[in-house]
Amino acid sequence: MSKDDRTVVNPGEVIRPYVDLDIVKKFVKCLYDLDVVDGKELNSYDDRNYHVIVSEETTNEHIRHVCVHGYVLKVLNSLDSRHEDYVEAQNDMILHVAEKGIPTPRPVKNVTGKLMSLESFPCDKKLCQNQDLRCVVRLLEYLPGRILLGVPYTMSLLSQIGHLTGRLDNALADFQHPAHTRHRRIWNLSELPDIQKFIYCIKDDHRSNLIQEVLDSFRCDVTNNYDLLKTGTLHADVNDYNVLVSEHPTNGLYDVIGILDFGDSVYSCYVFEIAIIMCYAILGSDVIDPIDAGGHTLAGYLLEFSLGREDLKVLKQCVCARFAQSLVMGAYSAENDPENAEYVLSTAQKGWTTLKSLWDMPKRDLYDRWDQICREQYGIDTDFGINL
Template sequence: MSDENRTVLNPGEKVQPEIKKDDARRLVFRLYGLSVTRVEELNSYDDKNFHIHVDTSTSGDVKLSEEGYVLKILNSLDSRFPEAIDAQNRLILHVAKHGIRTSCPVPNLCNELWSLEQLDSSDSKYIVRLFTFVPGRVFVGIRYTSSLVHSVGKLAGKLDAACLEFNDKAFTDHKRIWSLTEVPKLTKFLTCLKEEEKRQSVLFVIKQFNDSVVSSYSKLKTGVLHGDLSDHNILINPSTSSADDYEVVGFLDFGDATVAYYVFEIAILMCYILLGADEEDDPIELAGHALAGYLSEFPLPSMDLSVLKICISARLVQSLVMGAYTASVQPGNTDYVLNTQNKGWMLLHEFIAKSDSGVFDLWERILLEYGLKFDFR
């Protein structure tokens, strides 16, 4: 594949934009005509994201959001593929019409949903977009309950049901390193792991993934999926009926949307529930409640469910390896990208040590509690 058509990050490649808050402020005014009053940088691996507050008193007849907007500056690699960004925008507007709440792109002064900008001294150009801001808090750092994760799974199932009706050829060839289809390529990043035990664990999971999942691609259910239902992309609000619980509001960031296998969608969601579960709770059991919610809205065949456990393990190693790699090349971003490392490696070793039958038996029992019966074998 030529460099122009390459879509997946290589080791050592610098793709994140170099842009500060003041630059973001000027960019919003130049492209959108909005006077920025406050800027807060948001977490990201390869992009640059800012929560922008604007002066709403000078908007004339145009109603501006009191909650602000999100300025998203795409990394230089993904910015080479504007057709994929157009597809993302169309997908976002499609799922929003189907009742899935999410941030939507805002037209700029040229009435376009993105523009390509040269922002630093390099020759790189970056796609710039502005999104509506959806109030709420992300899933990170709260105490998970079985009812909450079931609700998250249920909304994820509704999201994929809506995506079944969406098709865009731009997604077919556009893959990112965070797509689970790219797990075998993690071997190129293993030099960032200093401990041989960790490298061997990653290689073990990659072999399992190749043997059980890659070899079964032709048999798995495919379509357009969000691709990153992590705890940073799940939006919640305090429950109106229970002081100690939350309600699921919607999903954020369709930057990893692609055509892939729907088992990846629920595997990624369950992976982050495992990582975010309180130490007093059984993470595998909690993940089973999310699975029940998902399958109640979006049933999967037994072939897909038979590879679910290894897909979760694959996302765990993907998160751990790419987190360690990103920290090695972005030392100022370690708080975010290394957030799951200590707990994640311990969880990975414990999870891959459990038998498939033991995990599947537990999930089957949980599904029965919701009146669901699915075959994992």
């Protein structure tokens, strides 16, 4: 594969651009004819995202009404920016699900009528010198709310998260774009075996051995059985940074109101979709038992979108695979971009102990807990492929 065709980052490769507020103001003005009056950077692994508030005036004929909540300027990393067809697929996907009633920020056309453009940005100043990166730039309407991270994970909220994810997959059942079938990203669970080359960042032998066990099991039980799993176009990154919630004014509880960031979307196995959000539900649950948190999320999903025996049979491996992926890539990203370490290591704070506990739990006991929640509290019959 040539350098230009490659879609998976190599160890040590710098792909994240340097972007400050002055650069943001310049591009928002020249590309969209909007004047930034305030801006704040949002968290991201490899990209740069800024929430900007703009003045009400514009001569951009493609913007009928300036969004009062502002916009998000998204500067894609230089590796993914080589594949503009994949960015086009994301834009089409967003517009498709938005038309079907899924609340998500819509992309905005620039002054030339395009939904994206390719621009030059400096490399992160602390990582390299005198090197420009070519990056795709997009502007999306800002959807107000707060991210899921840090709010109490009640049973209702968890089932809502699963429900929205199932609705999303239903909305995408009739959507396909050729770029989704050929584009590979290190964050796609189908690429899990590729994290083998990043394990060197895990310095603790017990932890690296745990990751190796998860990898070996995934290869044996999941990778070797792809042809048995249900497939389609996925968001593939429904996590606590990409789910929007709002607080109920009377009781202080939270409801799910939207979903963000289709940057990891892919044509792949549906079990990966639910496994990813279950990983973050388990990790972030402080109100109810983490294992039960996974069960309520799964139940909400299955109320909207069905999975068969072969899919559910490998659910444990897939949930643990996402933990492994996040822990390894977080360690790698922190080593190569220390300035962003707090964000990229967010999973690690509880992730290692949670993964170890989940991995050591017998599959029969784990599936029995999830099956009981689905049957007794939601009336869902599940088939995990083992005798419970």
